[in-house]
Amino acid sequence: MAIIRNTIAKKAVFEIIQLNKTAMSQTEIFAKANNICDRVTVYRILERLVKEMKIHKIVNVNGVINYAPCNSCSHEQHVHHDHLHFSCTTCKKLTCISDNRIELNIPSNYQVAEVFLTVSGICPDCLIIT
Amino acid sequence: MAIIRNTIAKKAVFEIIQLNKTAMSQTEIFAKANNICDRVTVYRILERLVKEMKIHKIVNVNGVINYAPCNSCSHEQHVHHDHLHFSCTTCKKLTCISDNRIELNIPSNYQVAEVFLTVSGICPDCLIIT
DNA sequence: TATAATTATGCAACATTGTTGCGTTTACAA
DNA sequence: TTGTAAACGCAACAATGTTGCATAATTATA
Numbered sequence: 001m002a003i004i005r006n007t008i009a010k011k012a013v014f015e016i017i018q019l020n021k022t023a024m025s026q027t028e029i030f031a032k033a034n035n036i037c038d039r040v041t042v043y044r045i046l047e048r049l050v051k052e053m054k055i056h057k058i059v060n061v062n063g064v065i066n067y068a069p070c071n072s073c074s075h076e077q078h079v080h081h082d083h084l085h086f087s088c089t090t091c092k093k094l095t096c097i098s099d100n101r102i103e104l105n106i107p108s109n110y111q112v113a114e115v116f117l118t119v120s121g122i123c124p125d126c127l128i129i130t
Numbered sequence: 131m132a133i134i135r136n137t138i139a140k141k142a143v144f145e146i147i148q149l150n151k152t153a154m155s156q157t158e159i160f161a162k163a164n165n166i167c168d169r170v171t172v173y174r175i176l177e178r179l180v181k182e183m184k185i186h187k188i189v190n191v192n193g194v195i196n197y198a199p200c201n202s203c204s205h206e207q208h209v210h211h212d213h214l215h216f217s218c219t220t221c222k223k224l225t226c227i228s229d230n231r232i233e234l235n236i237p238s239n240y241q242v243a244e245v246f247l248t249v250s251g252i253c254p255d256c257l258i259i260t
Numbered sequence: 261t262a263t264a265a266t267t268a269t270g271c272a273a274c275a276t277t278g279t280t281g282c283g284t285t286t287a288c289a290a
Numbered sequence: 291t292t293g294t295a296a297a298c299g300c301a302a303c304a305a306t307g308t309t310g311c312a313t314a315a316t317t318a319t320a
Contacts, residue, residue, distance in 0.1 A: 005287055005296055026277075038299050043278065045297090061246065063193040063306085064277080086240055097236060106227060106249060110216055113251040116191065119236060121243040135267055135316055156306075168270050173307070175268090193277085194306080 004052065009037035013045045017055055023066035023085070023094040058094060060087040061120040066094045085118045090126035094118075134182065139167035143175045147185055153196035153215070153224040188224060190217040191250040196224045215248045220256035 016032045017024065024032075030042045037045075046067055049055045056068045084097040097119075106112060146162045147154065154162075160172045167175075176197055179185045186198045214227040227249075236242060 003288070003296065007287070007297065009298080037297095040279080040300080041298055048297095059189050059191060059193045061189060061244070063189045063195045065193050084234070084236065086236070089243065097240075102232060102247070104214070104249070106214065106216070107254075109254040109257065110227075110249075111252040111257055112249050113219065114191070114249070116246070116248040116250070117232070118246040118248070119234070119240075119242050119244070120246070122241040124237075124239040127239065127241055133267070133317070137268065137316075139269080167268095170271080170308085171269055178268095 010045050012036050018069045023068035025064050060094045087120045088123035140175050142166050148199045153198035190224045217250045218253035
């Protein structure tokens with residue numbers, strides 16, 4: 001069985017994600033990591049953190065993959081987390097909003113894994129500027 | 131005011147999207163277009179078709195942008211279309227499933243543009259193979 | 261139907277995001 | 291303290307998307 005190591009870089013990346021209010025892309029995380037490790041290593045750390053279910057992987061409306069902390073989220077909720085993501089088209093920030101109860105109406109011959117509910121638009125910060 | 135032109139390449143791209151059951155990426159559309167035009171032109175045609183609201187732009191769970199026909203979709207529905215997209219993690223196909231009524235619970239200081247409801251998992255075709 | 265105006269295209273080059281292979285380093289258990 | 295597997299760095303690659311500019315094609319209208 002694979003042993004999970006808690007390296008310096010991994011701890012740093014995890015902390016960056018946890019301390020941020022909005023979800024972040026690999027590029028943003030790497031920029032904040034202050035050259036603690038290689039670009040590629042950040043990708044691999046993120047992959048591991050998702051597998052260990054410590055962070056969520058969410059795609060914004062532009063197709064950029066973002067990572068958000070997985071705060072109060074049980075094992076079961078993790079894959080079926082129905083909370084809403086707001087993807088700002090101005091600042092490109094992805095924010096986790098709230099838990100939304102969704103009524104899914106999917107044919108039974110589809111095997112559902114995860115549910116993604118993303119709303120695009122303009123976030124409060126960008127609305128003020130405008 | 132810009133005049134909209136209906137070029138051969140544009141007609142071809144639109145037809146490809148309309149005839150396909152699942153949503154397609156630029157790569158797939160270009161492959162089907164049989165060198166009717168340049169790779170870049172496909173990107174630009176897709177951009178225009180989205181702006182003209184003839185097709186929908188949807189992101190699959192891997193971050194690849196897909197395009198789907200906008201069949202029975204009024205002007206108002208277009209930006210608020212609440213129908214569900216199934217993103218197969220095996221064959222990567224993106225399918226439009228059905229209209230799902232979603233109860234959105236978003237703070238009023240957010241300006242909503244579009245709603246994306248995407249479910250990942252395994253589609254019927256891939257389940258049979260397994 | 262000929263022509264002017266401007267939309268659309270092709271090509272080349274670039275930018276961003278994400279992946280892979282491989283030799284080296286490091287964390288952790290014993 | 292040390293062996294071993296996990297993690298890392300580097301370099302190279304792959305996929306997807308974008309931009310600038312000269313040229314071609316479409317459409318209105320004269």
